[in-house]
Amino acid sequence: MTAATRRIEDSLASRPVVPMQTLVVRFFLMCVGFGLTMSAFGIWMVGSSHGASDMMLMKLGVSLFMLITGMCMITVAKNGEA
16 A cells, blocks of 8 residues: 555545534525525515615615525534534
């Protein structure tokens, strides 16, 4: 066995084994987080005819909630804390 092969085997052996359930949860969090983040911007792309100020305030609140929640989900999924 060569030194390069030993290094590859050692690096593969030192990696932690990630259960399938964790990968599925992380994938789900990434997808939902991405969807929420894009929806937060998409709310403002949908044309509305001169909305009232109370509707604009509600739109702002919903889009901020979706943006913050989506970014939190993406961050948790990337850090592997799921």
